[in-house]
Amino acid sequence: MGSNIQPFCPPGTIYDSVTEDCNFSLADIATMQQTIANNANKGFPNKGLDPLRQGKFSFDSNPTTPPWVNMPDGGFPFSSNGTINTPVAPSGFVDVIGPNGQYTFQIPNGYDGVIKILVCFYNGGGFISGSGALIWRILINGQAVRNYDNILVQLGVPPFPGSTEGIRFKSGDTIQFQVDNVSLGGGGTQIFCFFGGWFYPSKLS
Secondary structure, eight states: OOOSSOOOOOTTOEEETTTTEEEOOHHHHHHHHHHHHHHHHHTOOOTTOOHHHHHHHHOOOOTTSOTTTSOOTTOEEEEEEEEEEOOOSSOOEEEEESTTSSOOOOOOTTEEEEEEEEEEEEOSSSOOTTSSSEEEEEEETTEEOTTSSSBOSOBSBTTBOOEEEEEEEOTTOOEEEEEEESSOOOTTOEEEEEEEEEEEEGGGO
């Protein structure tokens, strides 16, 4: 039986009377992930920000839609992030998240998934979005993902949202989130990448 008492919802969330819970939007997750990264770079605590819990709020189950549109029963959210020192230009593409870097993304056996949000940014000065000085891209099994093979702007930070139309992957795939420092000086700065979404049983694909 539902409660008649509406709980306090944190700033940036909206109470959902159906689920009796507080829901974050994808844009809210991106903002919080930037805060997490900024705090980490400065050595500050993250004050309870939890990307998995944020994902739970955002990805509501709906059995009438495909499992890559809404997280189905049996699915669960994920988040993956990585931070590297800005590589010396010209660097070529290097993994921020991927098997050739410090941070890897593991896909559980028997599960497919979908990436619904991307965040990538540079914490130094002098970068102009669209200039081509920094380029990010997503690879699946070594192949660039269409529409995400030449990202010239920071995503998940104003004015560019980080939500995607859904980047699907399958059990056993290898995912890489890479950056190429084409021409920035970059000394003493970092590159941050994050993606989030959910896993679902492969049998539902």
